[in-house]
Structure formats: structure tokens, C-alpha cells
């Protein structure tokens with residue numbers, strides 16, 4: 001009788017320590033020592049340094065994708 005609240009299979013608390021790598025869209029764990037960068041006062045976490053480098057080149061491009069890509073991710077592929 002514990003799993004009535006939803007179809008959650010994983011018991012880890014997503015959202016608390018997870019962040020989205022804006023460069024590749026992968027989920028990354030903030031708890032680990034990941035590459036991080038500050039942009040417009042916000043911290044962004046990356047799965048790897050190449051991703052951070054990519055983001056640093058065109059941060060606005062990746063941020064735009066992050067904010068608009070939720071509803072129509074498929075259209076961009």
C-alpha cells in the first residue's frame with residue numbers, strides 16, 4: 001500500500017540533487033564533483049568538461065533550447 005501516489009518506479013528523489021546538463025540534456029547529479037559554470041547568476045552542471053566548454057561558447061543557445069524544448073522536443077530532432 002505504499003505505491004499509491006504514482007507510477008514511480010525509482011525511489012530516488014528526483015529533482016533534489018539532479019540537474020539537467022544544458023549542453024547534452026542529460027541528467028546529472030549535483031552531489032558529485034561535476035564541471036559547473038555560472039551564467040547570469042545561475043549555476044549549471046555538466047556531465048563532462050567538453051559539455052561545459054560547449055555551453056560556454058554559446059550559453060544563450062543552450063538556454064533557449066532548455067526553456068523551449070519541453071513541449072516539442074521531438075520537433076527538434
Ligand SMILES: [Zn+2]
Nearest residue numbers: 021024047051
Ligand atoms: Zn553533457
